[in-house]
Amino acid sequence: MPAERMPPTPEAEDLIALTREIVGKELAPRAADAEEAGAFPREVFRTLGRAGLLGLPYPEDAGGGGQPYEVYLQVLEEIAAVWASVAVGVSVHSLACFAPHAFGSAELRGRLPDLLGGELLGGYALSEAQAGSDAAALATRAVRDGDGYRITGTKMWITHGGEADFYVLFARTSDDGGRGISCFLIDGDQPGLTFGPPERKMGLTGSTTAQLHFDDAPVPAGRRIGAEGQGFPIALAALDSGRLGIAACATGLAQGALDHAVAYAAERTQFGRPIIEHQGLGFLLADMAAAVESARATYLEAARRRDRGLPYARQASVAKLVATDAAMRVTTDAVQVLGGYGYTRDFPVERYMREAKVMQIFEGTNQIQRMVIARHLARSVRS
CATH class of the missing domain: 2.40.110.10 (Butyryl-CoA Dehydrogenase, subunit A, domain 2)
Incomplete structure (x- = not known):
């Protein structure tokens, strides 16, 4: 997957590279079979946890990785490009750790090193x-x-x-x-x-x-x-962060589908040349690439606001809406690029298409995201 996301520090760049290595060696060979069997990959989460990838956005003194949200989301994107189930699981785990970290008593915060340490989910x-x-x-x-x-x-x-x-x-x-x-x-x-x-x-x-x-x-x-x-405000605060997690997962899923579609189009020949060189298909791939990069931009902007302590609820809803709609469109188009092969389980794009649909539903349906955005716009007019 392209790494044109400008990580903020050399440490962050190394972390993303480490994630890509783990994903390639540990996740990619197992994903298709596990999804086919409906097998929960518990050991994969332990592998990610031991590498320090389950608590990235939390402080080091709490057992986390001390990374900005911008970096954590890029790690999620790397995982989702290969295995969306695992990326969603990492996002949900991070969501579950938010409440005890942000609102827990001293006693509950004392448990954070265990919750974030990598062995628990x-x-x-x-x-x-x-x-x-x-x-x-x-x-x-x-x-x-x-x-x-x-x-x-x-x-x-x-x-x-x-x-x-x-x-x-x-x-x-x-x-x-x-x-x-x-x-x-x-x-x-x-x-x-x-x-x-x-x-x-x-x-x-x-x-x-x-x-x-x-x-x-x-x-x-x-x-x-x-x-x-106090539970309802806690839930809403957590969901703002969770929506960014799902936006990053959806972006990774779309990027993975785009990567497979481009590779196929560069190898498949029709009428004497690779199909990527035919304008009709080249334009489709270009639109897919534009959608992926637009989705990435929305979640990174929201994450950077979160990292700076600025309000980001509206931006989180925009990111979730844009990225998950993009994932549905890009994965559907990836199936189209592969034609009949895309409709078979010999290639992963049909799985990506099925996985994209739920991204528009959980962590607040995209209809709810539109309501949230509209309410923010109404408040901006009144103020």
């Missing part, structure tokens, strides 16, 4: 059957019980469900709408927690997605993240 338990885009409508309840809580309810669409070592869980502690939600850190072997079977998905089949069932699960009050009722 996190999940993010927000969505429910009737609370997807409308996260404030969640029904899972955490009821006070002495010096702790009893949690009952079901979470849906949870990445790493049944595989994660810990989950950041959002549950209702009062009936006061969005102000009645609290956040908790839950161990994967929590008593009273069971899991549904993995969802049978269109793509990202190597990434396990399952329900979480809480049946009167006892959770100490010390596992609450932030104040009681």
Whole structure:
């Protein structure tokens, strides 16, 4: 994949090069078979963790890599260009670590070196059957019980469900709408927690997605993240960062599809010359390249604002919208470039196309991103 992204430091450039090496040696040979079998690649996450790639955007004194978000997202892009399931998993793990880092008590922050150290994997338990885009409508309840809580309810669409070592869980502690939600850190072997079977998905089949069932699960009050009722703002703050992660994953997925399409078009001949030299196909590839580079620019701009401490919520929504729509378009066009071969599983572009679709859905559907952007525009006019 082209490395024309101007990493901010030599250290960052070396880190991206290391990621590319690991991806080429450890991930690329395994991706197609694991996706075909629907096998969760737990050992791959351990490999990435031992290389220091699971905690990149967090401070070194917390067990992280101390890298700016701009660099972390470029690492995600490198992974996604070869294996989107793993890149999404890294993004979700980073999302799960956000709440204890940013809002946790001293005791919970003391656990961060374990959470970020590379051996553990996190999940993010927000969505429910009737609370997807409308996260404030969640029904899972955490009821006070002495010096702790009893949690009952079901979470849906949870990445790493049944595989994660810990989950950041959002549950209702009062009936006061969005102000009645609290956040908790839950161990994967929590008593009273069971899991549904993995969802049978269109793509990202190597990434396990399952329900979480809480049946009167006892959770100490010390596992609450932030104040009681603070959960909804915590969730929204985390999702701004998570949307950037998905934007980077979508950009990498699109870049991978473009790379395969260009390589095929340069080798395949029709009418006496490589098909890339035919204007109709050359223009299609040019549009694909423009879409990838535009997507990359949007997520890097949002990440640089985040790294400078500037507001970036609108830019994160723009990046998620632009990058995931681009991924859907580029992967579809990659199948077209390969023609009949693109429609077979002998080439990875059909898998990339299936994987691109969900990028437009999770971490806030692209319709939600348009609502967020429009609201920011309305506020700018009123101010």
